[in-house]
Amino acid sequence: MVIRSEVLVLVLLLGSAVRSFKLDELIKYVDSHEEEYVQALREWVAVESDSSDVTKREELHRMMDMVAEKLRKIKGTVELVDIGSQQLPDGSSLALPKVVVAQFGSDTNKATVCVYGHVDVQPAKKEDGWATEPYNLTDINGNLYGRGASDNKAPVLAWIHAVEAYKALNLDLPVNVKFIIEGMEETGSNGLDAMIESKKDSFFSDVDYIIISDCGWLSKRPALTYGTRGNCYFFAEVEGPKQDLHSGVYGGTVIEPMTDLIGILDTMISPSGTILIPGIREAVAPFSDEEWKMYQDIEFDVESYRTKMGVEQLMYSNKVELLAHRWRHPTVSIHGIEGAFSAPGSKTVIPAKVIGKFSIRQVPDMDPAVVEKQVSDHLHAVFAKRKSPNKLKVTMIIGAKPWLADLKHPLYHAGKAAVKKVFDMEPDLIREGGTIPIARTFQDVTGKSIIMLPIGGFDDGLHSQNEKMSRYNYIEGTKLFIAYLQEVSQIKAT
């Protein structure tokens, strides 16, 4: 297969030195390189680039080197940017994985796109319940199982292969392409914000558009993503006695912090899931008729979503309502309580200090600073009514903003056109319920427009056991990226 494609390249080279866009040829090239792409993914998945595990840091450094190597091989201008080190809880410091930046072309007559991706992964162990070895890419019925396959190694490779295909066929890259690939995304993109800020006037100065492919489709139908929710993460700490107390010996004589915490947490959400914190719901933009229509067109099966989660009943049984509450309405989730007894078994303790952890996924028109005040005011008000002798402290520890793109932006027209060309259908226009903070950083620091162009499958199991990428999404996704580069190049032309 390799030989055949090399022959093809030679034949094509007989034409002209650098030729113009030929989608059919590129598609053929991708199809004939499927096994090589799978092999490349296998090599990347084999690296345990778990950014949360400090003992795996060497693997992460090796991973970044492999990314740089891959980009250099196809003649990119590649740099490994040192972004410093992180402080560990024991006081020592550990080098952060370098960020790989690369550039293909610097033709000032062309637009420049910057592709963002990451190659670090969430932790994974066979014992967690994987059916296969998580770091050994395993093909079962066309699904490629392995940690990081979908999040985010295959999409990054697909982008590299897209550029590689143009080069291999000696086709002119229709736009200049830059890459920014990091290795700390899963633990909060440590060091990246500062790097983006520092390169605002150099690396990013000529970037026109930023493309992020760190998400997935909603169904088997391709999708373009135009929004994400934000994330306001709170600690509500109630502090009482100086130290934990024996519940038998002291129970009945102190107002317990845990009782107070449960009491105030219970005032935030109604049994049916309505947010009761004053001001939150009021801030949400009204749902327009146009939006309603758009949601109606989205391919999404409520019943299979319900079955997949294994719940008897969802909060909304109507597709539009459900998607709207997943993407464009805020939600409150209580994640857990620190400081109380959480192990299996029984322990008769009155915890002295407990920290309730919850988050509000906020949506456009909601400002984290305002949400912080609303939550704090509300909790302090209900706490005051309890007349408790304990102390309450409310802190917002994350205030990641939502991101919303203008669907009328040419980036999205280009996306629709590329999907049409590769898949012969219209894409779903979707949002993400989760938060991708880097999108907002790019937007705020560089002022550039962003599109999220996912190729991950709806059932890829990111962060879960048995994460996978299908051959279909991987290969057709590569073609989509190829087509998209061409479509983006048309933006300036029109």
Next chain:
Amino acid sequence: MVIRSEVLVLVLLLGSAVRSFKLDELIKYVDSHEEEYVQALREWVAVESDSSDVTKREELHRMMDMVAEKLRKIKGTVELVDIGSQQLPDGSSLALPKVVVAQFGSDTNKATVCVYGHVDVQPAKKEDGWATEPYNLTDINGNLYGRGASDNKAPVLAWIHAVEAYKALNLDLPVNVKFIIEGMEETGSNGLDAMIESKKDSFFSDVDYIIISDCGWLSKRPALTYGTRGNCYFFAEVEGPKQDLHSGVYGGTVIEPMTDLIGILDTMISPSGTILIPGIREAVAPFSDEEWKMYQDIEFDVESYRTKMGVEQLMYSNKVELLAHRWRHPTVSIHGIEGAFSAPGSKTVIPAKVIGKFSIRQVPDMDPAVVEKQVSDHLHAVFAKRKSPNKLKVTMIIGAKPWLADLKHPLYHAGKAAVKKVFDMEPDLIREGGTIPIARTFQDVTGKSIIMLPIGGFDDGLHSQNEKMSRYNYIEGTKLFIAYLQEVSQIKAT
């Protein structure tokens, strides 16, 4: 000091072969052996007899051997009873520490008392915040700091020294004395119930009274303990989706188990600490005038109790009310939640299955089986009102009964008389807020009367950092036990 006391023994032996009770001589003997007693405690504290740590099991076996050896040295009939093994979570089994039973005297004309105690300890590490090495008994201003010093090694030694003193002075033991010393108390007296049951008609057949000294005074004044609360420990499990979900991606589409759990837990207790579960408060026996008067006489400083705990305000500022709610009223404590995020930091999870853990310390006139139904009915009723698609399961995993003695029983008269003789004051008559399940086992299986005769200090810090036993309580406690044996012997005589 050793030499002097041996001389004393020789001098006394010139009198008669076995002589009758001489409190002054016994007290002098104890005073002159203080350093030996401290040394004995030092040797016992040096053994890391942590029953919860399976890697320390050899130490525990050694500890039981030391107890047996100590009792044999003073000519007791000693047996190490094999009570089998425990199952470990990994499926393997581990030998339980043998129970030491011993007997001093079998004169059928005398009453027989059985002293219960334990020599296993709670875990302790210097890093936990100890000012001294926990297994190296350290004397600071007359306080003997060390893990297990008060709970329960010094009291067990004090009982052995009490018997030893009689023997050393060749004084007739006024009652037959039996010992039952175990090594698994801190982890639930594994295997002991079955052993007591099996020895009901042998070892326990001639026992008249059981004495437990596994508790403490309420102040600097000696106390007799006549009651403990029970403990109904509950798991309330709410189960929703098949697996944990990403709160961004899925939040807003499912009714979260955590919201349900917080909601139902919040219906059990009012902000001021009143139990709201129907039937619980109604079951509590009314507080009699006599009881009120008795509580009034107890030496207890509410303000120093408050300061010690470090709270701004207690549930009750009145001494009688406070003690009543500590001892003879039930209380609900929420200990924590299993299955939710409890680590430091932030994690954006919707936990799929959460288990709320809480306990009700119930009091006499409350039956655990009834409490179980009241709690289950209540939680299921409030859960049903929420119309949640999630599933609720309520389980009572511990149903330990309270214990209450008859204060008019001669055992308590004997206790008062002994305190009067040694301390020249009236003891406080107190209860324990916690549960000592073995008391109820003894009561139910053997049908014998029980007294709790504490010598631990009110500030000994059981289960905490810097556990200690004061020389004062240790030495005067030994004298109290000596006097008590004599007083008990008078019960039959009168």
